[in-house]
Amino acid sequence: MKMTNEPSNTTPSDEKITDETPITEAPEDVTDVGNEDKPTEETTDTPVDDSKEPAKTDENPSPTTPSQPNTEQPSSPPVQPETPVEQPTTPSTGANSGYSDTVTYPAKPTYVNGILVANKKYPLPKTYAPGESKIAREAFEEMAAAARLQSLELVAFSTYRSYDRQETLYTQYVAKDGQAAADRYSARPGFSEHQTGLAFDIGEKNMEKHWASSSFGETAAGKWVAANAHNYGFIMRYPSGKEQITGYMHESWHFRYVGKDIATAIYTNKQTLEEYLHLQ
Ligand SMILES: [Zn+2]
Numbered sequence: 413m414k415m416t417n418e419p420s421n422t423t424p425s426d427e428k429i430t431d432e433t434p435i436t437e438a439p440e441d442v443t444d445v446g447n448e449d450k451p452t453e454e455t456t457d458t459p460v461d462d463s464k465e466p467a468k469t470d471e472n473p474s475p476t477t478p479s480q481p482n483t484e485q486p487s488s489p490p491v492q493p494e495t496p497v498e499q500p501t502t503p504s505t506g507a508n509s510g511y512s513d514t515v516t517y518p519a520k521p522t523y524v525n526g527i528l529v530a531n532k533k534y535p536l537p538k539t540y541a542p543g544e545s546k547i548a549r550e551a552f553e554e555m556a557a558a559a560r561l562q563s564l565e566l567v568a569f570s571t572y573r574s575y576d577r578q579e580t581l582y583t584q585y586v587a588k589d590g591q592a593a594a595d596r597y598s599a600r601p602g603f604s605e606h607q608t609g610l611a612f613d614i615g616e617k618n619m620e621k622h623w624a625s626s627s628f629g630e631t632a633a634g635k636w637v638a639a640n641a642h643n644y645g646f647i648m649r650y651p652s653g654k655e656q657i658t659g660y661m662h663e664s665w666h667f668r669y670v671g672k673d674i675a676t677a678i679y680t681n682k683q684t685l686e687e688y689l690h691l692q
Contacts, residue, residue, distance in 0.1 A: 509532070509591075509592065509595040510532040510533075510595070511533075511595070511600065512533070515535065515602075517535055517536075517537055517538050517602055518534075518535065518536070518537055519537060520537060521537060521540050522534045522536075524689045525689060527670060527674065527685070527689060528608050528610065529685070529689065530603065530604065530605045530607060530608050531603065531605070531658065531659060531685075531686065531691075533659075533691070534691075535600075535602040535603045536602055536607050536608065537602075538575045538601075538602055539575075540575070540607060540608075541574055541575070541607075542572075542608065543572050543609055544571045544572040544609045545572075545608075545609040545610050545669060547669070548609070548610050548612065548645070548646075548669035549568075549571075551644045551645045551646065551669055552566075552568055552612055552614075552644070552646070554644055555637075555640065555641065555643075555644035555646070558640070558643075559636055559637070559640075562632075562636060564616065564632060564633045564636055565616060565617035565618075565633075566614055566615070566616060566617070566633060566637065567614070567615055567616065567617045568612040568613065569613050569614075569615050569623050569624075570612075570613040571606065571609070571611065571612050572606060572607070572609040573604060573607055574607065575601050575607055576601070578600075578604045578606065578607060579601035581598060582598050582599070582600050585597070585598045596661055597660070597661055599660075605649065605666075610668055610669045610670075611649065611666060611667070611668050611669075612646065612666075612667050612669065613665050613666055614628075614637055614665050614666075614667055615628060615633075616628070616631060616633040616634075619633070623665065624663075624665055625664075625665070626662065626663075628664045628665045629662075629664030629665075634664050634665070637667070638664065641667050641675070641679075642672070642675040642676045642679035642680075643672065643676070645669050645670060645672045645674075645675050646669050646670070647667065647668055647670055647674075647675045647678045647679060647685065648663075648664070648666070648667060649666050649667060649668040649684075649685065650662055650663040650684075651682075651684060657687060658684050668685065670685065674688065
């Protein structure tokens with residue numbers, strides 16, 4: 413694979429995903445997204461997957477790590493990944509948060525084989541602000557229409573989040589739970605996939621109690637999305653049992669648009685984006 417800072421013209425799939433607006437989702441600050449219903453920030457204490465700044469690694473050294481070192485709890489549904497309070501999945505201490513000690517924001521976003529990457533190892537430029545991807549939005553609407561035929565009303569309660577928004581969220585989480593805990597469920601600013609505009613936090617309309625909660629995966633809607641999202645170009649970005657690879661607890665509601673071909677390949681092989689792109 414080749415890693416470049418620019419979108420390669422060799423898009424793997426026929427769909428052009430990456431070059432456009434990558435979308436990342438943000439569970440919490442629904443508000444930015446401007447979607448229909450979204451949980452107010454206050455209501456959701458759910459940690460967003462991306463949050464703040466990497467630079468402060470030394471702030472909350474591990475000592476504060478919660479007693480729950482479950483980095484890999486595949487079976488037991490990790491309690492809401494995005495909600496920090498509930499369960500810190502990975503006992504990442506400041507040092508083991510998955511981030512490198514020194515963070516250098518790139519001048520351009522990282523594309524691997526034409527796919528935009530945003531994770532704890534590959535941050536985005538602070539100025540990268542593509543907004544919500546139109547292609548991903550169209551794909552979501554197509555998926556929602558299909559779900560509607562099954563009497564399931566899907567909503568994307570958080571999609572694009574700016575660097576500044578993520579910084580605000582992450583800061584709040586750190587203040588509330590400490591950096592070690594916050595790093596498990598929230599991305600530091602610049603590291604959130606929501607900043608790409610390609611990440612969609614999906615839930616069911618009028619079922620806010622399951623938004624950004626592991627319980628979504630146990631609902632009919634959550635199961636439907638998990639089984640069908642790839643047909644519309646989305647992958648469940650943080651699967652259960654892959655915490656060590658993705659750096660985040662399982663999130664049954666966080667989906668990333670990568671295009672149908674790639675999504676289907678990843679789904680079929682039970683991989684993560686990192687594994688698909690050989691980033692690990
Ligand atoms: Zn998300």
